[in-house]
Amino acid sequence: xxxxxxxxxxxxxxxxxxxxxxxxxxxxxxxxxxxxxxxxxxxxxxxxxxxxxxxxxxxxxxxxxxxxxxxxxxxxxxxxxxxxxxxxxxxxxxxxxxxxxxxxxxxxxxxxxxxxxxxxxxxxxxxxxxxxxxxxxxxxxxxxxxxxxxxxxxxxxx
Numbered sequence: 001x002x003x004x005x006x007x008x009x010x011x012x013x014x015x016x017x018x019x020x021x022x023x024x025x026x027x028x029x030x031x032x033x034x035x036x037x038x039x040x041x042x043x044x045x046x047x048x049x050x051x052x053x054x055x056x057x058x059x060x061x062x063x064x065x066x067x068x069x070x071x072x073x074x075x076x077x078x079x080x081x082x083x084x085x086x087x088x089x090x091x092x093x094x095x096x097x098x099x100x101x102x103x104x105x106x107x108x109x110x111x112x113x114x115x116x117x118x119x120x121x122x123x124x125x126x127x128x129x130x131x132x133x134x135x136x137x138x139x140x141x142x143x144x145x146x147x148x149x150x151x152x153x154x155x156x157x158x
Contacts, residue, residue: 004086006079007046009037014072015049019079020099021144023090027099034058049079073151080155089156091145092135095128102126102135110134 005025008016009032016028027046029037034052038059041048048055048064056064065082069075080087094101105127111119113134122136148156 002086003088004083005044005046007037007041007044007048009034009048009050009052009055011051012049012067012072012075015067015075015079016099017096018072018076020094020096021091022076022080022087022148023093024087025094025099038062049075073147077151077153077155080152084155089148089152091148092126092141095131095133095135097133098128098131100128100130102128105134 003025005027006016006019007027008019010028010030013028013030016026019026025046027040027044029040032040034055035058037048038055040046042059042062046062048062049067050064051067051070053066056066065079067075067078069078080089092102103126105125107119107123107125110125110127114122114125114136118136118138122138124137126135127133128135
């Protein structure tokens with residue numbers, strides 16, 4: 001089973017972030033025209049997600065899904081339902097900012113890169129090898145997991 005790789009068009013930036021949070025490869029560029037988006041998606045083997053009903057007509061050779069939902073939370077559920085057989089939810093396994101997989105980072109590695117309070121109160125950290133962003137389990141992660149259970153319902157099993 002190959003996990004899907006997505007390309008969210010410029011209307012779906014919040015969806016791209018949510019997809020990354022649940023561990024999905026979701027490319028996103030703010031200012032990209034439709035033809036360039038299609039070309040990049042083809043070159044990278046990505047499925048295009050859009051709200052633009054005209055986009056699928058530009059190129060029938062790639063997979064394009066026009067989402068029915070308006071709100072990012074509903075869009076997330078729609079995508080997870082569409083691809084439920086191919087998606088493995090792995091919360092916080094990707095960088096929410098640049099989309100690369102995160103790696104474990106030792107406490108000493110991040111000591112001077114995180115606030116003192118965070119260093120004193122957290123044991124485990126992950127780091128994006130591309131943009132350098134550092135992540136740790138904090139109260140917001142618990143809130144995100146509650147939101148995911150609410151949004152995805154039975155589709156979210158942790």
